[in-house]
Amino acid sequence: MPSPSVPPLSRPTRCPPPTSRTPTTTPTCRNSPGSSPTCGGWPKLADGAPERLTAALAPLVDGYRAWIARREAAVDDPASHLGPYRLDAADALGKARDAADRISAGISRLATDPVARAAFGFANRAMHLQRVHTKAAAGRHNAADRLLDDVLSEVDVPANRSWRPFQLAFILLCLPALADPDHPERSDDRRSAVADLLWFPTGGGKTKVYLGLTAFTLAVCRLAPASGGLDPTAGVAVLMRYTLRLLTIQQFQRATALICACETLRQAGPSRRGATPFRIGLWVGGRVTPNRTDGAEVWLSERRRGTGLRAGGGGSSHQLTS
Template sequence: MNKTDIIKECLEARKTIITKLKMQLEGPGADGSIPNAEHEIITDIPSRRYSCGILYPQRVTLETEDTDDEDKVLDEGNLPVTDGDEASVAEREETRKLDSNVKIVGDNKSEDEDDTINLTNQWCPSSMGITFFVTGDIRSLHIRLTFGTYRVSGLEDYCYPCDVSFDYDILPSDIKNHIGLTEDKRFFIVKEPFDEKWVRNTLNVKEASPGTCNLWIPLMALAQQCNNTYHKSYVRIPHALDFQFENREEGFIDLGDSLDDTDCHLTAFCKLMDEDKQIWSITLMVSNEFKDYKLKEYEKFIFQPHLKVTIDEQDDARFFDRNQVKNGFSIDDEEERLDLLYRNQKNYGSGLGTSLQWDIDENGKGHLFNDFLPQKELPGMDFRLPTDEFTKEESEQILSMKVHSDLDGTSKEKKLAYLSRLVDSYRRWIADLEIKEKKLPDKYHRAASMNLADCKEAAGRMADGLDLLRDNEQVYTAFSLANRAMLMQRVHLGIIADEKYGKERYGNEDVQESPLGQMLTDLNEIENYCKYGDTCFWRPFQLAFILMSLKGIVDEDSTDRELVDLIWFPTGGGKTEAYLGLSAFVIFYRRLVYGKKAGGTNIIMRYTLRLLTSQQFSRAATLICACEIIRKTYGVKESGKQNRYSKKKKRKVRFSGMSRLPLACGLGTTIHQTH
C-alpha cells in the first residue's frame, strides 16, 4: 500500500468516525436507525440519549408575592411516582439534573429579538440561529428548516429490519401470533407485546424448529421496544419546512409560529446595510416557544434543528463576504490584527448557539447551513528551517539538543554561531515581511506595523539572550545542562513510546538480559546518551522562546519581567517542550547562582483537566528525574579522576551538596508530593 492509498484510507476512517460521532451526540441514528434514521426508535429518554442540538422549553418562574426572594421553581420531589415506575424515576432524575444547571428565564418575555438571542446562551438553550450577508433581492433566498420531535412509541411503531428472503410461513404459530412482516417484507412488526423472557423461553423450546435460529437478535430488539414497563421507547417525527421572504423590508419578520403543529417558531431580522449596493444583514432564529418549569414534557423538545439557506445560479442575489461590510464601528488593535491575519478568508456569517458553515462559489452562489458539531481541517505545520538558507546537516546542528548540551565536544563559539544563525534567519524573515507590507491595502498598514514591531521586539529579546550566553558563563552552563536534561528526557520518553519494549517493562523476569535492560544499563553512563540522542531536536520556535526568555530570568531589573509570554500553537506542536526546556534552565541557573538558597518553588504548572494534568505531570517528572541525576553527578570525582564534564576550572561546579529537586502534583483539595 503506497502513501496515497494510506492517506485515502485514513481520510475515509476519519469521515466514518465523524459521522458516527454526530449520530451519537446529536442524532438521529444512535440506536441503529430502525426503521430508518428519520423515523428512528430509541429506547432511552431523548434528551439523555442526545446531548447537543436540542432546543429546550423555556423555563418559567412562579409568581410569588415575596419579590425579595430569589425565583423559585416547583419542587420535582412533589411529583407523583407510582410504585415500581422506574421510567418516572428516570425522568425525575433527568429533570433534577436540568433544574440544577438551567438558567431560569422570566415569564414576561419581551417582544424584542434580543430575548430570543439570549435564549441561545443558556445551559439548556431554547433557541439557535444564524446571521449572514447577502446582496440583491432577498426574496430569492430559499430557506429550509428541518428538525425532529419525539413521542412515546406505540405498538404500531415497533419494527426491526428483515431479510427479504426470510421465509415467514415456516415459523411456529406462537411466534407468528406475536410478530409479522410489513407488506414489502423489509421489517418485522409486533402483533402482540412480549418481553425478553418470552423470547428466551420460546427460542429455547423451539430450538429445533426451522427458521428460528436467526430470530434471536430481531426478537430481542423488538422485546426491548415493547418493554415500556421500565424503559419507554420513543419514535422520531421528522419535520421539514420551506420559507421565502415575501417582501424586501427591514425589521422583524415572523416566518412561522407553531410550525408543523409543534412549538417551533422561526423569526427573521433583516437590516439593509448599504442601500446603494443592496447589502443585507439577515438573522434567522429558531426558538422553542413552549414553557415548561419542569422540563419534563419531552415531546415538546426540539431536536436536530437545522437551517439551510440556498441561492441558485438563476437567483437575483448572492452571498456577501461580511469582511467587506463597513459597519461604521471602531475596532480595537486586536480586531485590526485579526482582519489582517484573515484578510484572504471569506466570512459569510456566524452562528448563534451553533456554528455556520457554507459551500459558496466565487460568484456568491451556493448554500450555507448551521452545524452543532463543526469541523475544519487545518494545514500541517512545517518545523524545518528555511531550506533555501540551511542544508539538512546545518539545520540538525542548529536544532540539536545533543549539540547544545555539555555532552557534545563542539566549541562554545561554534554553538553560539549556530544560535546566531537562527536569530539572523528570523530577522531576514521580518525584513521580507516589511517588503510585503508596502503592497498591502492602506487599511492593513497600521496592524502590519504593530505586528512587525512585535516581531522586532522578539528578535531583540532573542539577541539579548544570545549575548547572555556569550558573556555570562553561569547562563551558558545552565543552558548546556538544560539541553542535557531535555536530551535525557527525550531518550527515556522514546523508550516508553517504543512498542518493542512494552512487554519487557511488565512482568518479564529476564528484563536485565533483554534489549531494554541492556539499553537502560548502557544509559547508566551519562555519555552514552549521545548514542541515542541523534534524533532529539528542538523546533525553531522552542529555541527562540528559550532565548528570548533568558534576560527576564537572569536580570532581576529587566522590564521583561513585566511580560507574560503566550505560546500560541496547535495541539502537538511542542508547547510543553518549550517551557520544560526553560524550566530546566531556571532550575540549574538558580543553583549555580544562589547555591543552597535556591530551594523552594521554582516552577508552577497549572492545568484545567485531570487527564491532561496526569499526562503533563508524567513528562515533567521525567525531566525532573533527569535534572536530579545531573544535580547528583555533575562535577563529582570518580575513581580519583575529575569528571570530564567539569574538567575546565571555570566550570568546576558541584550540585550534589545542594537541595534535591522536589516535584509535587496537586489534584483538587489534596496534594501528592513526590521527591
C-alpha cells in the same frame, strides 16, 4: 368570508456550511531560511563553547530578521492587497523586530555569562536524557525482555534530541530575564515588565519549551549566587497549572521525567549543583491524590492488600505510570 389561499411551503434549500482547512504547521530548521539544519541539536548546544554557541544560534535570529524584511516588503507590494491594513502590519512587524532583538539578547547572554551558559548546557542535557528515556520506556512497555541499551540506541536519533526553531527561539527570548533577577522584564514597571505567551497548534511542542525553561531555571537557581541571602536550594522554582484533570496527570508525568533527568545530572555533576535533590510535587484536589500523608499511607496499605480505593472516594497516590 373565504379565507385567503396560502401557498404550500416549499422544502428548504440545503446549503452546505462554510468550511475552511488550515494546514498543519510543523516548522523545522530545513524550511526556516537562514538557519542551519542542526541548529537545535541538544548534544551540540549542551557542550558548546561561547564561539560555537554563537555560530550555531546566530542563523536562527538572522533567518527570522530576513523573514521580517520580506514581510515588510510585502506590505508595500500592491499584489498583496495589504494597503488597508498597513497600520496593523506595521504594529505586528514592530513587535516581531522586538522579539528578534530579545532572541539576539539571549544569544549574547549565553556568550558572555558563564552561569547562563552552564545552565543552558544543563537544560539541553536534561532534555536529551528525559526524552530518550521516556521514548525507551514506551518502547519497552510491550517488550519488557528487550535490553534498555538496545532500545535507547534506537530512539536516540536527531528527531528526539533537537529543538524546533520556534521552541529554541522562545527559550532564547526568555533566557535573559530568567538568568537575571534584576532584569527590566521582571520589574514592577509596566512599561518594561513582560509576560510571554507561547501559542502553537496542539501537538506542536509547547510543553517541550516549558520543560526546557524549567530545567534552565532549576540550574540557574543552583549555579547563581544566592539572591538576597536566600537558600537557592529551597522553595519552589516553577509552578505549572493545567485546567483538565487528565491533562494535569499527563503533564505531571512528563515533568517528573524531566526532574528525574535533572537529579541524575545533579548527582553525577559538580558540587555547584548542590546537595539537595531536585523534587516535584502534585497539588490537586483530594479526589485525585490524598491531601494528607496519613491518607496516602492508608491508600498504600489498601493497595497492598488488594482492596482497591477507599470507600470515601479518595484519590490515588499512584499517578506515575512509567
